[in-house]
Amino acid sequence: MARSRKRATAAARGPQPAAAAAAVPEPAAAAEADAAGDLVLRPPNLRVAFAAMALFLAPFSYLAFVHYPLDADLRRSILICGAISLVGFLVVLRLVPVAARYLLRRGMFGKDINKKGLLMGEIKVPESLGIVVGIVYLVIAILFQHYNFAPDSIWLVEYNAALASVCFMILLGFIDDVLDIPWRVKLVLPAIAALPLLMAYAGGTSIIIPKPLASYVGVEVLELGWMYMLFMLLLAVFCTNSINIHAGLNGLEVGQTVVISAAVLIHNVMRIGSSKDPETQQAHAFSIYLVLPFLTTSLALLGFNWYPSSVFVGDTYTYFAGMTLAVVGILGHFSETLLLFFLPQVLNFLCSVPQLFHFVHCPRHRLPSFEKRTGLLTGTKDGNLVNIFLRLFGKCSEKSLCIRLLIFQALSCLFCFWLRYMLTGWYK
Ligand code: UD1
Ligand code: MG
Numbered sequence: 001m002a003r004s005r006k007r008a009t010a011a012a013r014g015p016q017p018a019a020a021a022a023a024v025p026e027p028a029a030a031a032e033a034d035a036a037g038d039l040v041l042r043p044p045n046l047r048v049a050f051a052a053m054a055l056f057l058a059p060f061s062y063l064a065f066v067h068y069p070l071d072a073d074l075r076r077s078i079l080i081c082g083a084i085s086l087v088g089f090l091v092v093l094r095l096v097p098v099a100a101r102y103l104l105r106r107g108m109f110g111k112d113i114n115k116k117g118l119l120m121g122e123i124k125v126p127e128s129l130g131i132v133v134g135i136v137y138l139v140i141a142i143l144f145q146h147y148n149f150a151p152d153s154i155w156l157v158e159y160n161a162a163l164a165s166v167c168f169m170i171l172l173g174f175i176d177d178v179l180d181i182p183w184r185v186k187l188v189l190p191a192i193a194a195l196p197l198l199m200a201y202a203g204g205t206s207i208i209i210p211k212p213l214a215s216y217v218g219v220e221v222l223e224l225g226w227m228y229m230l231f232m233l234l235l236a237v238f239c240t241n242s243i244n245i246h247a248g249l250n251g252l253e254v255g256q257t258v259v260i261s262a263a264v265l266i267h268n269v270m271r272i273g274s275s276k277d278p279e280t281q282q283a284h285a286f287s288i289y290l291v292l293p294f295l296t297t298s299l300a301l302l303g304f305n306w307y308p309s310s311v312f313v314g315d316t317y318t319y320f321a322g323m324t325l326a327v328v329g330i331l332g333h334f335s336e337t338l339l340l341f342f343l344p345q346v347l348n349f350l351c352s353v354p355q356l357f358h359f360v361h362c363p364r365h366r367l368p369s370f371e372k373r374t375g376l377l378t379g380t381k382d383g384n385l386v387n388i389f390l391r392l393f394g395k396c397s398e399k400s401l402c403i404r405l406l407i408f409q410a411l412s413c414l415f416c417f418w419l420r421y422m423l424t425g426w427y428k
Pocket of ligand 2: 314
């Protein structure tokens with residue numbers, strides 16, 4: 001986002017009468033409120049937030065509390081984590097409007113590009129609301145330690161290192177939103193944020209060679225040493241940036257992370273239920289404690305970010321989300337599965353390579369073109385999934401396109417579960 005540029009433009013035009021109109025019910029009241037710097041946000045779309053919560057938490061709850069005979073202590077910890085996470089959901093709902101007002105006052109806003117030419121496209125939409133989710137999430141994750149870990153637990157070091165990396169990432173994401181950092185610098189920010197986790201990482205650095213390949217490699221377990229650390233670093237860089245570039249439609253940034261988080265939760269509980277090894281079970285329980293509050297707080301943000309967005313999440317959120325998912329994948333030891341959940345992001349990245357590395361011109365925003373007359377989006381030549389979907393399946397509204405992309409994300413996760421099921425026993 002071009003923060004300084006936007007601020008300068010807003011100042012040059014003077015007070016905009018249309019400003020904040022979408023964020024409040026009455027345009028006239030909006031102009032008045034905006035002049036006083038007193039934005040009143042449109043209420044969140046609670047139907048979408050609760051429907052998504054039911055859809056994504058139901059399978060996890062069923063598996064954890066009905067299907068698998070999980071240990072009573074583990075169930076208790078999941079319940080406590082779930083209860084605190086629900087409080088987090090409510091706190092985010094309450095805080096987003098407050099933070100939005102402060103952010104807008106400081107010139108932190110964006111224009112909705114896919115509504116260009118309409119009055120709605122002229123509205124200043126508060127940006128970087130990921131900061132609220134990030135802070136609430138960290139508070140929950142820090143408080144949760146009190147209920148679940150003994151002061152001498154060996155998991156505490158890695159748990160806190162993971163939180164330090166997430167916190168560092170939120171800070172760098174917010175700095176990016178404020179300063180609009182150049183693209184090549186943006187790419188390496190997650191590598192800096194991942195350092196606390198890499199330095200504290202005490203887990204294994206070996207990988208199990210897939211059975212069909214073991215005879216070629218000559219060993220069943222391969223010790224990677226520092227190369228494993230490099231892999232973790234690259235995973236953090238990939239997860240953060242790939243979420244950030246699969247964006248630009250109302251609801252897509254948060255929607256994709258909600259779907260992936262739900263899949264991660266289900267994967268964790270399935271692994272706990274099907275494994276007898278206490279170490280594996282602990283690693284996946286650990287991942288549940290980090291993902292559950294992330295999912296619920298993100299769902300509250302989804303209510304505000306769903307079409308038509310009354311707030312934008314900013315790079316603060318996309319980086320925070322990517323780093324959280326990367327650390328749970330690393331510490332839960334399921335990075336391969338995580339990459340399969342990220343299938344749309346992997347495809348989007350591969351399609352983006354020519355533009356990202358400047359073999360082909362890369363505009364500041366690689367978004368579709370908006371047809372004011374019909375209200376539909378048309379795909380451009382830019383190499384990303386958003387435009388490819390439009391070119392493949394034809395023009396559609398922004399909301400439909402976002403839903404299609406989220407269905408594709410969910411199908412990718414289902415494909416991953418199917419693949420794991422088919423390969424069990426044969427692959428590893
Ligand atoms: C990445 C993408 C860029 C895309 C942008 C959208 C690459 C290399 N970069 O850039 O193509 O346009 O994300 O987030 O692929 N916005 C909307 N509607 C939304 C969300 C965002 O119009 O639903 C616009 C707003 O003007 C907002 C801006 O995108 O202010 C935020 O862009 P930013 O996150 O700063 O872009 P990048 O992450 O650099
Ligand atoms: Mg972004």
